[in-house]
Amino acid sequence: MLPALVLLALVAFAAALPGFQGAGRAATLHLLFAVGALPLIFGAMSHFIPVLTRTRAAPPLLIALPLAVLAAGALALVSLAVPGWFGARHLGATLGAVAALAMLVWSRKRRGMTLGRAHPGLDWYEAALACLALALLAILAGAVWPEHRPLLRRLHLHLNTLGFIGLTAVGTLAVLLPTAAATPDPQVAPRLRRNLPWAAGGTLAIAVGAAVFAPLAFVGAALWLVPLARQAAAWRSMRHAIFTLHGAAPPLAVALAGFVASLAFGAAAALAIPSDPEAAFVAGFLLPLVSGAASQLLPTWLRPGAQDAWHATLRARLTRYGGMRAALFLVAGLAAGSSQAWGLPLAALALVWFSVQAAVALARSHFSGRPA
Numbered sequence: 001m002l003p004a005l006v007l008l009a010l011v012a013f014a015a016a017l018p019g020f021q022g023a024g025r026a027a028t029l030h031l032l033f034a035v036g037a038l039p040l041i042f043g044a045m046s047h048f049i050p051v052l053t054r055t056r057a058a059p060p061l062l063i064a065l066p067l068a069v070l071a072a073g074a075l076a077l078v079s080l081a082v083p084g085w086f087g088a089r090h091l092g093a094t095l096g097a098v099a100a101l102a103m104l105v106w107s108r109k110r111r112g113m114t115l116g117r118a119h120p121g122l123d124w125y126e127a128a129l130a131c132l133a134l135a136l137l138a139i140l141a142g143a144v145w146p147e148h149r150p151l152l153r154r155l156h157l158h159l160n161t162l163g164f165i166g167l168t169a170v171g172t173l174a175v176l177l178p179t180a181a182a183t184p185d186p187q188v189a190p191r192l193r194r195n196l197p198w199a200a201g202g203t204l205a206i207a208v209g210a211a212v213f214a215p216l217a218f219v220g221a222a223l224w225l226v227p228l229a230r231q232a233a234a235w236r237s238m239r240h241a242i243f244t245l246h247g248a249a250p251p252l253a254v255a256l257a258g259f260v261a262s263l264a265f266g267a268a269a270a271l272a273i274p275s276d277p278e279a280a281f282v283a284g285f286l287l288p289l290v291s292g293a294a295s296q297l298l299p300t301w302l303r304p305g306a307q308d309a310w311h312a313t314l315r316a317r318l319t320r321y322g323g324m325r326a327a328l329f330l331v332a333g334l335a336a337g338s339s340q341a342w343g344l345p346l347a348a349l350a351l352v353w354f355s356v357q358a359a360v361a362l363a364r365s366h367f368s369g370r371p372a
Helices: 002-019 025-053 060-081 086-113 121-144 146-181 188-211 214-242 249-270 277-302 309-319 322-337 343-367
Strands: none
Touching (some): 002 277, 002 343, 025 060, 025 086, 025 146, 025 277, 060 086, 086 121, 121 146, 121 188, 146 188, 146 214, 146 249, 146 277, 188 214, 249 277, 249 322, 277 309, 277 343, 309 343
């Protein structure tokens, strides 16, 4: 299931990027986030929540939740593509909110089954799911108060991007990058525990500020910078794995930098400085995040269980030239955020490069008849 969701995300990203600068920005963003990113994140949560709670694997029925989110995203796209189909938008928002709440309830249940204290990364996931539910409820609220739809739409966007995707990603990066760098981080759990109030508070402040009171958004960005700076400082001991030609660590580290850049471009846009924070978020954060995480995790998802030479060799092939792609994503994110027309095509080139490389690596591992 998870490898299929990775493929879906890559296809959705590749299909969306050419139209990003066109008139259909809303449809493009929904293709990127609702169809590409959200089902993959739900699938990843179903994998990581049992790990964080030290409980058994997710039941097969939980597969329905990523599919429900995918259906919700498809309905949102239909509502944007077909004039007058507002019912599809509201049905999709309802379905997505139910899926978010169901995942949250399942996570809370697994927390109760944990022997001892659950890993604090679980708190980040639950905060992210709460943000997603609120974001989708904002869409439903627009049906009741149509005069407030513009501000509810801004609330929806920021709770989705900085809230659901941002909180999930930053919480996961804190654990995943040390794994990719093969460098233990004994302080990751207490740091995640300290950082969550800053990140969650920053998300809510930015979302409310963007909707109704712009100065509050600057406060939210400052709050977010605290956990981001702490995380970056903790990764100094892993710079040998970050500043290198190959590996999953470089794109994962660049994703954190791209997230910071998107906050900076958002502040610039609020000050009427020409910028495109959404493009920076996609090119500098989302694409290196998904490609870097996929290159590290796909071998495990394809063959769960004990890691052997097959996993190591396939991971090496998937992460080859990861440092070069990370540099391309970083440059692309900064250029796209600065409203440079060539930024997103450069990000698309790096994405296609990874997709082709992954396809070749997976084909060789499947057909070689020996460890990949």
